Amino acid sequence: MPTMDRVDLLHLYRQMLLIRRFEEKSAEMYALAKIAGFLHLYIGEEAIAVGAIAALRPDDYAISAYRDHGHCLARGSDPGHVMAELFGKATGLCQGKGGSMHLVDAPRRFMGGYAIVGGHIPLATGLAFATKYQQLDLVTVCFFGEGAIPSGQAHEALNLAALWKLPVIFVCENNRYGMGTSSERAIALYADVAGTARSYGIMAERVDGMDVLAVRDVMRKVVEQARAGQGPFFIEAMTYRFMGHSMSDPAHGHYRTKAEVEEHRKRDPLLLLKQTILSNNLGAETDFVQLEREVGDVVTAAVKFADDSPFPTPSALYTDVMREE
Amino acid sequence: MVLSYREALNQAMCEEMRRDSRIFLIGEEVGHYQGAFKVSKGFVEEFGPQRVVDTPITEAGFTGLAIGAAMAGLHPIVELMTMNFGILALDQIVNNAAKIHYMSGGQLSVPIVIRGPGSAAHQLGAQHSQSLEAWFCHVPGLKVIAPATPHDAKGLLKSAIRDNNPVIFLEAQLLYGTKGDVGDGEYTIPIGVAEVKRAGHDATIVAYSKMLLLALEAADHLSREGIEVEVIDPRTLKPLDLHTIVASVKKTGRLVIVEEGWRFCGLGAQIAESVYAAAFDYLDAPIQRVTGEDVPMPYSRPLEDAAIPDKARVIEAVKSLCGTQ
Numbered sequence: 001m002p003t004m005d006r007v008d009l010l011h012l013y014r015q016m017l018l019i020r021r022f023e024e025k026s027a028e029m030y031a032l033a034k035i036a037g038f039l040h041l042y043i044g045e046e047a048i049a050v051g052a053i054a055a056l057r058p059d060d061y062a063i064s065a066y067r068d069h070g071h072c073l074a075r076g077s078d079p080g081h082v083m084a085e086l087f088g089k090a091t092g093l094c095q096g097k098g099g100s101m102h103l104v105d106a107p108r109r110f111m112g113g114y115a116i117v118g119g120h121i122p123l124a125t126g127l128a129f130a131t132k133y134q135q136l137d138l139v140t141v142c143f144f145g146e147g148a149i150p151s152g153q154a155h156e157a158l159n160l161a162a163l164w165k166l167p168v169i170f171v172c173e174n175n176r177y178g179m180g181t182s183s184e185r186a187i188a189l190y191a192d193v194a195g196t197a198r199s200y201g202i203m204a205e206r207v208d209g210m211d212v213l214a215v216r217d218v219m220r221k222v223v224e225q226a227r228a229g230q231g232p233f234f235i236e237a238m239t240y241r242f243m244g245h246s247m248s249d250p251a252h253g254h255y256r257t258k259a260e261v262e263e264h265r266k267r268d269p270l271l272l273l274k275q276t277i278l279s280n281n282l283g284a285e286t287d288f289v290q291l292e293r294e295v296g297d298v299v300t301a302a303v304k305f306a307d308d309s310p311f312p313t314p315s316a317l318y319t320d321v322m323r324e325e
Numbered sequence: 326m327v328l329s330y331r332e333a334l335n336q337a338m339c340e341e342m343r344r345d346s347r348i349f350l351i352g353e354e355v356g357h358y359q360g361a362f363k364v365s366k367g368f369v370e371e372f373g374p375q376r377v378v379d380t381p382i383t384e385a386g387f388t389g390l391a392i393g394a395a396m397a398g399l400h401p402i403v404e405l406m407t408m409n410f411g412i413l414a415l416d417q418i419v420n421n422a423a424k425i426h427y428m429s430g431g432q433l434s435v436p437i438v439i440r441g442p443g444s445a446a447h448q449l450g451a452q453h454s455q456s457l458e459a460w461f462c463h464v465p466g467l468k469v470i471a472p473a474t475p476h477d478a479k480g481l482l483k484s485a486i487r488d489n490n491p492v493i494f495l496e497a498q499l500l501y502g503t504k505g506d507v508g509d510g511e512y513t514i515p516i517g518v519a520e521v522k523r524a525g526h527d528a529t530i531v532a533y534s535k536m537l538l539l540a541l542e543a544a545d546h547l548s549r550e551g552i553e554v555e556v557i558d559p560r561t562l563k564p565l566d567l568h569t570i571v572a573s574v575k576k577t578g579r580l581v582i583v584e585e586g587w588r589f590c591g592l593g594a595q596i597a598e599s600v601y602a603a604a605f606d607y608l609d610a611p612i613q614r615v616t617g618e619d620v621p622m623p624y625s626r627p628l629e630d631a632a633i634p635d636k637a638r639v640i641e642a643v644k645s646l647c648g649t650q
Binding site: 061092093094095096097098102104105106111112114116119120121122123124125126127128129130131133134152153156157159160163319320321322323325 | 386428431468
C-alpha cells in the first residue's frame with residue numbers, strides 16, 4: 001500500500017463525488033427536458049477517469065468515447081461550461097455544437113468525446129505519434145469501453161501503436177456490457193480483454209476499476225514508463241455501469257438483473273474510497289458532509305449557469321464549419 | 326519547366342516539406358518503395374523515415390492516426406494508394422476530420438491533406454476504378470480538389486498543404502504521366518478558383534480532372550467544325566467557383582458538364598442545380614451531362630470504354646445543344 005495522504009485522498013473523493021452528483025443532476029435535467037439527445041452516464045465508473053487522470057501532467061493528452069462527462073470533469077473542466085454544453089447553450093465548452101457525447105476542452109488537453117465506437121482510438125495513436133514526432137515527453141491516455149475491442153479500428157490502432165512504440169496508454173473501461181450485449185456474447189476473449197493487446201506485443205494488465213487508488217497506482221507506473229519511451233500500454237479496468245446504457249435504458253431489465261446491479265453497487269468506488277479514508281483515520285464523517293455541501297453548491301451553480309446562459313444565435317450555425325485563417 | 330503530373334506533385338510536397346517540419350507524408354509504400362506510383366520518389370532519402378512513414382495496409386488506422394496528429398499540431402499528408410481505399414477510411418474522414426473543428430466549437434483543427442489517384446485506368450476492375458468525388462463533396466467540413474494539369478496539381482497541392490482544414494486531393498492515375506509546363510520558381514494556386522482553359526462563345530463545358538483533357542480534345546474538334554466552346558476547369562470542386570461558371574454560361578447560354586463519376590447524384594447534378602438557380606434565364610437549352618454509366622466498372626475493355634465518357638459523347642452533347650445535330 002503506497003503512502004496515503006489525507007488531502008490527496010479527499011481530493012480524489014471530491015472529484016469522484018463531483019462527477020457522481022453532476023451526472024445525477026444531469027439525469028434530472030434530462031427528465032425536465034433541459035438536456036436532450038443521448039446522455040450516457042458514467043455513474044459507477046468514476047474511479048477510472050479520476051484515478052487515471054490523476055497520474056497525468058496537465059499537458060498530457062486525454063481522449064474519450066461518448067461516455068465522457070467523467071473524463072472531462074476529472075481533467076478539470078469547469079462544471080458550468082460542461083453543463084451548459086449539455087443544455088446546448090452558447091456558453092458550453094463547444095458553444096453548444098458538441099453536446100454530451102462530444103465534449104472538448106482543448107486548453108486542458110481533453111481532446112474530445114467521440115461517438116463512433118472504436119473511431120477515436122486511431123486518433124489517440126495520432127496524438128501520441130505527434131508528441132513523439134515533436135520530441136515532447138508527453139503521453140496520451142485513451143479511454144474506451146470493452147465494447148470497442150471487437151472493432152477493426154481498435155485493432156488497427158493497437159497494431160500501429162505497438163509497431164511504432166507510441167507513448168499511448170489505452171484504458172479499457174470494462175463494464176461488461178456493450179449497451180445490452182454482455183461481453184460474453186460479443187468478445188471472443190471476454191475473460192481476458194487485455195489479452196487482445198498482448199497479442200500485439202503491448203504490455204497489458206488488469207486493475208480493479210472500482211478502486212481509484214489501484215487505478216492511479218498502475219497508471220502512475222505506466223505513464224512514467226510511456227513517458228520514458230517504453231509504451232504503449234493497455235490497462236483493463238474492471239468496472240460496472242450502475243445506470244442504463246443511456247437515459248432510455250433502465251438500470252436493469254432484460255439484459256441484467258436487479259440483483260446483479262445491487263451486487264456491484266456494494267463496491268461503489270465512492271464507498272470504497274470513503275472506507276479507506278475512514279479506516280486509516282485520514283478523515284471523518286464531517287469531512288464527507290463538508291464535501292457533499294461543496295460539491296452540491298458547485299453542481300447547483302453549474303445548473304444555474306447553464307440555465308441562465310443564452311442559446312446560440314442562428315448566426316452560429318455556419319461558424320466553425322471551416323477554419324478561416 | 327515541363328514536368329509530369331507525378332513530378333509536379335512530388336515537387337509540391339518536397340518544397341512544402343523543406344519549408345515546414347510539421348509536414349509529414351504517411352501511407353502505404355510511400356517510403357522505401359518510393360510510392361506505389363512513384364509520387365514520393367526520393368522522399369525517404371531526403372526526409373528520413375520519421376517524416377516519410379510507411380504504414381501497414383490499414384487505411385482507417387493510419388488515416389485516423391494522421392487526423393490525431395493534425396489535432397496535435399502536425400500537418401500530415403496522407404497518401405491513399407488509390408482513393409478507392411479511402412472508403413476504408415471514410416469513418417475517419419467523415420466523422421472525425423470533417424467534424425472535429427465544428428463539434429469542438431472551433432477549439433480543434435485538422436490541417437490534413439488526404440490524396441491519391443482515382444478513376445478508371447485501363448481495366449483495373451470494379452473496385453479500383455471509382456470516381457468518388459461526389460461522396461466527399463457531400464460532406465460539410467471538407468475541401469475537395471481535383472486538378473487536371475501538372476501546373477494546377479503543383480500549385481493547388483501546395484495550397485492544400487498550407488490550408489488549416491481537411492482537404493481531399495483527388496488525382497487520376499492516367500494523369501500521372503501527362504506533361505505540362507509548370508513554369509519556374511515557387512507559386513501557389515488559391516483553392517476555390519476555377520480557370521477558363523479555353524475561351525469560346527457558343528457553349529460552355531465544365532470538366533475537371535481527367536475529363537478536362539477529354540473536353541479540350543472535343544473543343545478542338547468542334548472548333549474545326551465552327552463551334553467555339555469555352556472550357557472551364559473548376560479545379561476545386563468544393564468550394565466550387567460558381568461565379569466563373571455562371572459568367573461563362575451567361576455568355577454562351579449552353580452548358581455541358583462532363584464527369585467520370587456515376588450519373589445519379591453525381592457532382593454534375595449539383596453544378597447543374599446551382600447554374601439553374603443562378604442563370605436559368607440565360608440558358609438557351611437544358612444543361613447536358615456527360616457522365617459515367619451507373620454500373621460497377623466492368624473489366625472487359627469494350628465494356629469499360631462504354632462505361633466512361635469519351636470524346637464522341639462530349640461532342641455529341643455540345644452539338645445537341647447548338648442545334649447542329
